[in-house]
Amino acid sequence: MHSAPEPARDQAEALVAAFDPARLPDAFYADPYPTYAALRSLAPLHRCPDGSYFLTRYADLDAVYRDRARFSADKKAVFGPKFGEGTPLYAHHTTSLVFSDPPYHTRVRRQIVGALSPGAIRAMMPGLAALVGRLCDAAALRGRFDLVEDFAAAIPVEVIGNLLGVPHDERGALRGWSLAILGALDPAPTAAALERGHQSVSEFLEFTRALVADRRRDLRGEDDLLSRLIRDETGGEPLSEHELLHNCIFLLNAGHETTTNLIANGLHLLLSRPEARRRLVAEPRLIDRAVEECLRYESPNQLGNRMVVEPVEIGGRRFEPGTYLTLCIGAANRDPAEFADAERFDVGREPNRHLAFAAGGHACAGMSVARLEGQLAIAEFLERLPRARLLDGAVRNRRARFRGFATIPVAVE
Numbered sequence: 037m038h039s040a041p042e043p044a045r046d047q048a049e050a051l052v053a054a055f056d057p058a059r060l061p062d063a064f065y066a067d068p069y070p071t072y073a074a075l076r077s078l079a080p081l082h083r084c085p086d087g088s089y090f091l092t093r094y095a096d097l098d099a100v101y102r103d104r105a106r107f108s109a110d111k112k113a114v115f116g117p118k119f120g121e122g123t124p125l126y127a128h129h130t131t132s133l134v135f136s137d138p139p140y141h142t143r144v145r146r147q148i149v150g151a152l153s154p155g156a157i158r159a160m161m162p163g164l165a166a167l168v169g170r171l172c173d174a175a176a177l178r179g180r181f182d183l184v185e186d187f188a189a190a191i192p193v194e195v196i197g198n199l200l201g202v203p204h205d206e207r208g209a210l211r212g213w214s215l216a217i218l219g220a221l222d223p224a225p226t227a228a229a230l231e232r233g234h235q236s237v238s239e240f241l242e243f244t245r246a247l248v249a250d251r252r253r254d255l256r257g258e259d260d261l262l263s264r265l266i267r268d269e270t271g272g273e274p275l276s277e278h279e280l281l282h283n284c285i286f287l288l289n290a291g292h293e294t295t296t297n298l299i300a301n302g303l304h305l306l307l308s309r310p311e312a313r314r315r316l317v318a319e320p321r322l323i324d325r326a327v328e329e330c331l332r333y334e335s336p337n338q339l340g341n342r343m344v345v346e347p348v349e350i351g352g353r354r355f356e357p358g359t360y361l362t363l364c365i366g367a368a369n370r371d372p373a374e375f376a377d378a379e380r381f382d383v384g385r386e387p388n389r390h391l392a393f394a395a396g397g398h399a400c401a402g403m404s405v406a407r408l409e410g411q412l413a414i415a416e417f418l419e420r421l422p423r424a425r426l427l428d429g430a431v432r433n434r435r436a437r438f439r440g441f442a443t444i445p446v447a448v449e
């Protein structure tokens with residue numbers, strides 16, 4: 037199976053010397069793993085030109101994610117200069133739970149985890165299976181299709197739309213808004229990308245406000261995630277309208293792009309590695325492990341951030357409060373100190389304690405939903421479309437944080 041070669045020492049030194057997350061070359065978007073390997077071995081706590089640090093070792097990330105006393109997830113200090121205080125992107129990203137600390141975070145997370153119950157997740161299975169089946173049939177009829185637009189991206193929008201009870205005919209704009217809002221989180225968004233982000237928050241907010249008002253009018257009998265959030269079943273301090281709206285938008289975003297990329301990255305890995313694909317087809321019970329391996333090997337969310345809030349030592353170096361850290365999940369997930377033969381894609385890998393969903397108090401609240409979608413979509417695709425093959429022309433999405441493809445042409449004739 038394919039393994040990315042370790043870069044030679046002088047090449048690795050050059051990659052480290054040139055590395056600046058705010059100015060990444062095209063080659064990085066095509067394949068960031070040689071750069072990650074160089075950083076991990078030569079500069080695992082790399083100081084960036086803007087004074088922040090870029091961390092690539094598994095043990096360091098795991099420790100930072102689990103220590104909420106010394107590392108804050110609140111990004112107001114960073115988003116102020118980046119988006120402008122009072123702007124739509126600032127309001128959104130500083131209200132969503134992922135970029136907040138206790139006690140606010142605890143209050144919102146309790147609501148969301150409570151509403152995303154195992155029962156709600158089980159209930160979405162039949163609809164999800166039927167949708168994946170329909171998409172496979174449509175792809176087979178068409179003969180040639182785009183694995184991203186016509187398959188992977190069509191699944192999460194339905195799932196998260198169903199969880200929140202968004203009417204079917206109103207889902208068209210959701211993905212575009214999500215992409216624009218999340219795109220603004222990249223280390224160096226362009227002015228146009230920021231403008232699209234602000235505009236999308238405003239439009240999404242209008243949309244969600246109408247959705248919530250509509251649901252408030254008749255809550256009885258409704259058991260979707262949004263109704264449960266509005267009803268507030270935790271008995272704690274309820275969410276304000278502002279908090280509810282922005283966290284619904286966050287949920288719609290969190291579930292979209294990441295899961296689209298899990299399915300598209302995963303199928304691209306399998307379709308380009310005949311041996312791995314054959315093994316999974318011959319042993320379908322491996323699907324759980326295979327999806328974990330896709331999450332590890334091509335992590336949909338490659339970067340996280342934390343701010344140091346108390347003096348602390350990481351990997352033998354002292355960090356002072358106010359230091360901003362980028363946590364490179366994509367690099368940690370290929371750290372040979374944690375994973376045997378880490379550059380090898382192995383659908384049977386076990387154990388596989390990857391950090392694709394992060395760890396600790398902010399670990400992904402939707403990981404069961406994402407896993408279910410990934411397992412069902414990938415297993416069904418391989419079973420129903422045994423002759424699917426990649427055509428030339430796959431294009432990466434050119435994003436450092438959310439790694440995926442813009443397009444993957446596939447033929448099934």
Ligand code: HEM
Pocket residue numbers: 109133134135145148196287290291292294295298335336337340341391392393394397398399400401402403405406
């Ligand atoms: C493959 C798909 C997914 C990946 C790779 C992923 C990854 C992540 C990661 C890395 C975080 C932690 C961010 C941080 O602390 O810096 C996170 C948080 C979160 N994710 Fe996901 N996610 C996925 C799908 C989903 C889905 C489908 C949902 C909703 C149904 C969801 C909801 C959330 C929420 C609510 C949080 C915030 C948790 C908190 O801050 O306490 N995610 N996700």
